[in-house]
Amino acid sequence: MSVKTEAVGKEWPATTYEVGKEKIGEYARVIGLDNPVHFDRGAAEAAGYRDVVAPPMFCVVYSAPALGPAMFDPEVGMNFAAMVHGGQEFVWGEPACSGDEITTTAKCLEIYEKDGKGFYVFETVSVNQDGAEVVRGTWTNIVRGV
Amino acid sequence: MAELSAGEQIAELKVTPDKYLPHRYAGASGDFNPIHIDPEFAKAVGLPNTILHGLYMMGLVARAATDAAGGDPKALKRLSVQFRGMGAPETEIAVTGAVASVEDGKAVIDVVAAQGENQTIRNAEAEVAL
Numbered sequence: 282m283s284v285k286t287e288a289v290g291k292e293w294p295a296t297t298y299e300v301g302k303e304k305i306g307e308y309a310r311v312i313g314l315d316n317p318v319h320f321d322r323g324a325a326e327a328a329g330y331r332d333v334v335a336p337p338m339f340c341v342v343y344s345a346p347a348l349g350p351a352m353f354d355p356e357v358g359m360n361f362a363a364m365v366h367g368g369q370e371f372v373w374g375e376p377a378c379s380g381d382e383i384t385t386t387a388k389c390l391e392i393y394e395k396d397g398k399g400f401y402v403f404e405t406v407s408v409n410q411d412g413a414e415v416v417r418g419t420w421t422n423i424v425r426g427v
Numbered sequence: 428m429a430e431l432s433a434g435e436q437i438a439e440l441k442v443t444p445d446k447y448l449p450h451r452y453a454g455a456s457g458d459f460n461p462i463h464i465d466p467e468f469a470k471a472v473g474l475p476n477t478i479l480h481g482l483y484m485m486g487l488v489a490r491a492a493t494d495a496a497g498g499d500p501k502a503l504k505r506l507s508v509q510f511r512g513m514g515a516p517e518t519e520i521a522v523t524g525a526v527a528s529v530e531d532g533k534a535v536i537d538v539v540a541a542q543g544e545n546q547t548i549r550n551a552e553a554e555v556a557l
Contacts, residue, residue: 338486370507
């Protein structure tokens with residue numbers, strides 16, 4: 282058995298997400314963050330932000346929807362029953378604030394086989410309404426027994 | 428502005444996610460994969476029970492790294508992790524780290540998240556602005 286690699290380089294349609302103050306607060310509470318810049322507009326503005334600012338890892342909320350169609354694409358052909366999320370990297374640029382409209386595109390960077398496992402590496406790039414890059418994610422999924 | 432120097436340990440973060448934390452994280456994140464919220468489904472696919480979302484634990488690693496840099500969320504510039512052991516609800520998670528290098532106003536911090544001996548996130552590297 283071996284992995285299919287024809288999806289390497291493929292890009293999927295962009296998704297757009299409008300960041301909201303209460304959604305930021307919901308995420309921040311689950312992670313246990315108590316910095317008022319995530320909850321209070323005045324505190325965020327006093328700290329130099331345009332509006333309530335999202336915690337860095339809130340990026341999963343607005344960037345993951347772009348990845349869905351890539352993960353389920355038959356051309357990629359991942360076996361979900363044997364898949365684990367093996368690794369993740371994010372590189373942050375402009376902070377994401379309430380009111381931002383963030384557009385994310387997903388691309389397949391690499392598919393390869395190593396030690397009997399399939400490695401499926403995707404990249405998401407998210408930009409805000411001004412065209413500034415907010416975050417770049419590298420998502421590595423590992424499938425056992427390919 | 429935080430001051431960090433190479434070799435320094437960052438403050439340890441200890442969190443015990445309650446039984447329903449994965450449900451709240453699913454709602455907050457939009458990731459409703461049933462392996463995180465449905466014990467019957469988790470067992471049917473060979474897991475001991477429901478497991479924590481890896482990205483939740485990565486969120487805790489980001490929190491510890493941000494705190495080490497002084498607490499401003501925009502201090503965290505890059506975070507890469509490897510997910511290894513599975514995380515369980517109702518078990519304490521300890522996030523520990525040490526400063527690997529400090530250069531040009533940026534520090535690189537090596538971080539691990541573990542439940543006892545089970546390292547759920549290893550080889551994590553956080554780059555923070557000082």
